[in-house]
Amino acid sequence: MTATLHQAGDLRSVLHGLPGVDKVGVEARAAALGTRSVKTTAKAAAIDLAIRMVDLTTLEGSDTPGKVRALSAKALRPDPADPSCPPVAAICVYPAMVPVAAEVLAGSGVHLASVATAFPSGQAPLAVKLADTRDAVAGGADEIDMVISRGAFLAGRYDHVFDEIVAVKQACGDAHLKVILETGELGTYDNVRRASWLAMLAGADFIKTSTGKVPVAATLPVTLVMLEAVRDFRARTGRQVGVKPAGGIRTTKDAIKYLVLINETVGDDWLSPDWFRFGASSLLNDLLMQRTKLTTGHYAGPDYFTLD
Amino acid sequence: MPETRVSVRKTYKLYIGGSFPRSESGRTYLVDGDNVALASRKDLRDAVVAARKAQPGWAGATAYNRGQVLYRVAEMLEARRAEFGTLGVDAAELDAVIDRWIWYAGWSDKIGQVYGAANPVAGPYFNLSAPEPTGVVGVVAPASFLGLTSVLAPAMVTGNTVVVLAGAPQVAVTLAEVLATSDVPGGVVNLLTGRAAETAPWLAAHDDVNALDLTGVSDPQLAAELERAAAGNLKRVLRPPADGNDFRRDPGLQPMTALLEIKTVWHPKGF
Numbered sequence: 001m002t003a004t005l006h007q008a009g010d011l012r013s014v015l016h017g018l019p020g021v022d023k024v025g026v027e028a029r030a031a032a033l034g035t036r037s038v039k040t041t042a043k044a045a046a047i048d049l050a051i052r053m054v055d056l057t058t059l060e061g062s063d064t065p066g067k068v069r070a071l072s073a074k075a076l077r078p079d080p081a082d083p084s085c086p087p088v089a090a091i092c093v094y095p096a097m098v099p100v101a102a103e104v105l106a107g108s109g110v111h112l113a114s115v116a117t118a119f120p121s122g123q124a125p126l127a128v129k130l131a132d133t134r135d136a137v138a139g140g141a142d143e144i145d146m147v148i149s150r151g152a153f154l155a156g157r158y159d160h161v162f163d164e165i166v167a168v169k170q171a172c173g174d175a176h177l178k179v180i181l182e183t184g185e186l187g188t189y190d191n192v193r194r195a196s197w198l199a200m201l202a203g204a205d206f207i208k209t210s211t212g213k214v215p216v217a218a219t220l221p222v223t224l225v226m227l228e229a230v231r232d233f234r235a236r237t238g239r240q241v242g243v244k245p246a247g248g249i250r251t252t253k254d255a256i257k258y259l260v261l262i263n264e265t266v267g268d269d270w271l272s273p274d275w276f277r278f279g280a281s282s283l284l285n286d287l288l289m290q291r292t293k294l295t296t297g298h299y300a301g302p303d304y305f306t307l308d
Numbered sequence: 309m310p311e312t313r314v315s316v317r318k319t320y321k322l323y324i325g326g327s328f329p330r331s332e333s334g335r336t337y338l339v340d341g342d343n344v345a346l347a348s349r350k351d352l353r354d355a356v357v358a359a360r361k362a363q364p365g366w367a368g369a370t371a372y373n374r375g376q377v378l379y380r381v382a383e384m385l386e387a388r389r390a391e392f393g394t395l396g397v398d399a400a401e402l403d404a405v406i407d408r409w410i411w412y413a414g415w416s417d418k419i420g421q422v423y424g425a426a427n428p429v430a431g432p433y434f435n436l437s438a439p440e441p442t443g444v445v446g447v448v449a450p451a452s453f454l455g456l457t458s459v460l461a462p463a464m465v466t467g468n469t470v471v472v473l474a475g476a477p478q479v480a481v482t483l484a485e486v487l488a489t490s491d492v493p494g495g496v497v498n499l500l501t502g503r504a505a506e507t508a509p510w511l512a513a514h515d516d517v518n519a520l521d522l523t524g525v526s527d528p529q530l531a532a533e534l535e536r537a538a539a540g541n542l543k544r545v546l547r548p549p550a551d552g553n554d555f556r557r558d559p560g561l562q563p564m565t566a567l568l569e570i571k572t573v574w575h576p577k578g579f
Contacts, residue, residue, distance in 0.1 A: 298540065299353055301516030302360075 011158045015197055021189035021225055030220035033264055034257040043256070047291050048086055050255040051078060054284050055113055055244065055277045057092040058308070059120075059212065065100045068093055071308055072104035079288050079305075082295065088284065089273040090143060094119070095136040102140030113143035113178070117168055120182075120211035122147035126164060133171040143176040144168070145208060148195065150185045158198060165202035178206035178244055181226075184216030189225050196229035206242040208279065217247025218279075220257060227265040240269065246279025252290040255283060281308055320344040320477055320501060322351055323484035325358030326494020337502070344477045347500035349510045352471070355498035356516055359444045359469040362495030367441045367467040375416030378465055380490040382409040388486060395478050397453050404556060405457045412461040412564075419466065419564055427572070434575040439568035441467035442544055443518035446511040448504050448534075450524040451475030454555040456483065459523050460497065462563035469496050471517070473508055475524050477501035505530060512537035519544035519567055523553065 038046055056075045058067060072091050079085040090111035091101050098114045105112050114136035118124035124132075133144055146168050152160045169177050179199035183192050199207050207226055210217040223245045230241045243262075249255060255278060262270050270276050285305045292300040319336065321328040322345050330336075332354070335346035366374070385392075385406050392402055420439055427435040445468045449456045456475065463470045474480030484499045500507060504524070512520055512534040520538045525531040525548050538545050546566055 298513035298537070299356070299510065299515060301514070301541070304515060 011162060011198070011201070012156075014201075015158060015194040018190075018193055018197060021193055023189055026189060026224055027221045030224045030261065033224075033260050034220060036257075036260045038256050038260070044291070044294050046256050046259050047252060047287055047294070049271065050252070050259065050278065051284065051287050051291070052086045052089060052273045053276055053278050054088040054287070055090045055092045055246070055279045056088045056284055057212070057246070057279050057281050058097075059092070059094060059115060063094060063097055065097070067308075068097045068100045069104055070306070072101045072110075074284075074306060074308070075105070075110050076108050078284060079291065082292075085288070085291065089277055092143075092145065092279060095132060095139065095141070098136050098139035098141045106140075111143050111176075112141050113145055114139070114141035115145045115147075115180075115211075117146040117164075119145070119147055119180075120213040122149045123151070126167060129164070130167060130171045133168050137171070137173055137175050141175060143178060144172050145178045145180055147180045147182060147211060148199065150182055153191075153195060153198075154186070162198060162202045165199060165204060169203040176205045177203065178208045178242075179204040180208045180211055180246075182211055182214065183209045183218075183222045183226075184214045189221070192222055192225045193229055196226050197233065200229070200233045200239075200241050204241060206244050206277070208244040208246055208277075210245075210247040210279075212247030212279065218245035218249055220261060223258060224261055224265060227262065227270070230270070231266045240275065242275040242277065243270065244277040244279055249278055249280050250282050251286050252283075255287065284308075318342065320481040322347055322355075322501060323481065323488070323497065323499040324351065324355045324495075325361070325498065326488065328484070328488075331502070335502075339477050342478055344481075344501050347473075347502040347507055349507055351500055352507045352510050352514075355471045355500060356444060356446075356511075356514055358495040358498050359471050360516055362493055363441075363444055363469045366464075366469055366493060366496045369467075371417035371420065374465060374467065375413045377491050378409055378413035378416065378461065381486060381492065382406045382413065384486045384490045385409065385483075388482070391482060392453070392479065395482060397479060401452070401454055404454050408454065408457050408559075409461055412465045415564060416465045419561070419568070422561065423565055423568065424570075429574075432577040434577060435572065436575070437570050437572045439466070439565070440571050442567045442569055443468060444516060445470050445519045445521060445567055446514070446517045446543075447472045447521040448508050448511075448524040449473060449475050449480065450553055450555075452553075452555065453479050453483070455524065455553055456480055458555045458559055458563065459521050462559070463521070463567050464492075464496065466564050466567050468519070468567050470498065471511060472497065472499045473504040473511065473524070474499055474501050475504075508534055509537055512543075513540055515541045517541075517543060519546070521546040521567075522548050524548075 075088045075091050087110050090113045092113040095114050116133040116136045117129035148161050181195040196207050226243050234240050289300040331345040331347050332350050333348035336343045337346045424438045429435040445463045447459050449472050520543045522531050535545050
């Protein structure tokens with residue numbers, strides 16, 4: 001389908017042929033699902049699942065090898081006091097830090113994701129983006145988080161964005177490709193739906209909401225629209241694509257709302273770290289504090305967990 | 309205009325992070341005919357989060373500023389005399405309460421000089437000990453207004469933030485309304501009404517609370533249990549006074565110094 005679509009040159013008509021999103025409806029639905037109460041054993045299971053879904057992220061100009069090493073160690077053993085606490089899904093760093101993290105994570109089963117393609121703006125020539133991607137893969141990254149050119153997308157140059165994703169996917173080789181839509185800059189839910197389909201048609205393994213570098217990051221309604229897109233895409237093409245909300249998810253309560261959203265929208269098939277991730281940094285400590293509260297029976301404090 | 313108005317009935321709510329929410333549990337209970345929010349352990353959890361968030365800002369405010377804020381509390385209390393009167397606080401007690409706020413306001417920029425020290429040491433160093441706030445203080449408050457003031461003001465003036473389990477709800481919530489209009493930053497004081505026996509064990513065992521004042525606990529068995537729970541993260545514990553609670557006495561410095569930690573700094577003199 002992918003190839004024929006593109007060759008036919010009717011990408012635009014496919015994307016604009018998608019049904020419009022009912023803004024009020026999607027926000028009301030996300031808000032309603034956010035009120036579900038998850039308690040006791042279900043909560044414990046949800047917390048462990050959420051921990052296993054975390055892409056533990058550090059994307060700062062001030063990242064040092066020491067910080068990345070410490071964070072990688074935390075990814076393997078998030079709660080050193082409790083061996084039953086599962087490891088996170090992946091570490092997410094800048095390409096320059098990939099070799100450092102690779103050393104710690106080698107053979108552990110924790111994935112190593114790297115942002116690439118002139119993160120976070122995506123405003124660089126294609127050759128630079130491809131070199132960025134190849135370097136990250138060569139350094140040991142097995143997941144690449146690329147950004148789309150929002151400027152081109154908003155200007156309606158869908159072919160340009162499509163070709164870029166295809167080229168980056170090729171440069172990835174065996175590495176998984178997550179495509180960051182930067183939904184906070186897309187403006188409308190219709191655009192989010194179109195960008196999701198565009199990325200999936202171009203070969204994305206995951207679609208991701210945000211870079212975390214603009215004021216509006218992941219929200220429940222945006223994630224709902226994206227979950228509907230991956231569900232409809234699988235129904236049409238048979239290929240399953242993962243979803244990763246990133247940025248602004250800081251509490252266990254938030255994380256559980258997302259899990260409810262998955263369960264009610266796309267079902268069990270996506271309730272796994274292979275198909276759903278949280279791009280987050282401070283979320284992990286809150287999950288650990290809630291987990292500790294469930295095991296010890298009293299409230300935990302941030303003094304007893306690492307500062308990242 | 310109709311001759312009779314519909315009466316405005318008041319619900320006494322909690323005071324958390326500078327706002328007045330109802331209990332997340334939706335529960336209320338009746339106290340002397342008034343509806344009062346019945347706090348749950350989750351309200352307590354939210355109160356501790358608010359107190360922790362406010363702590364660095366309040367501890368970092370200048371002592372002079374904290375003193376001004378406490379003085380402002382006294383000013384606002386003065387303006388609300390009639391309201392406290394209708395809640396059963398007599399004029400003499402209210403005088404004592406207002407005087408006590410002013411007394412503690414005065415201590416804000418003096419406790420450091422009195423309780424800190426420049427220590428003589430054998431070497432070319434300045435050796436300075438300075439008191440610092442303990443952090444987040446949990447308080448089980450006594451029922452009387454003077455009692456509430458006597459446990460709350462010393463914790464505040466020393467730069468701590470406070471989670472109070474109130475004894476007499478209407479008076480305590482009215483005090484919270486005074487605090488909210490006295491430039492006390494949101495979260496510095498968080499006040500919960502309800503059954504202390506229900507929420508206090510969660511406060512005592514909470515790992516993000518640094519000290520526990522049990523002055524208002526009358527049941528010795530409960531006090532002992534709370535003290536045991538507080539040992540989990542080595543909280544400072546202030547036991548209920550053995551000789552009863554006569555808050556009219558001069559409180560002395562102990563209520564303030566009990567909630568201060570001493571930091572000692574060695575600094576080379578350079579000669």
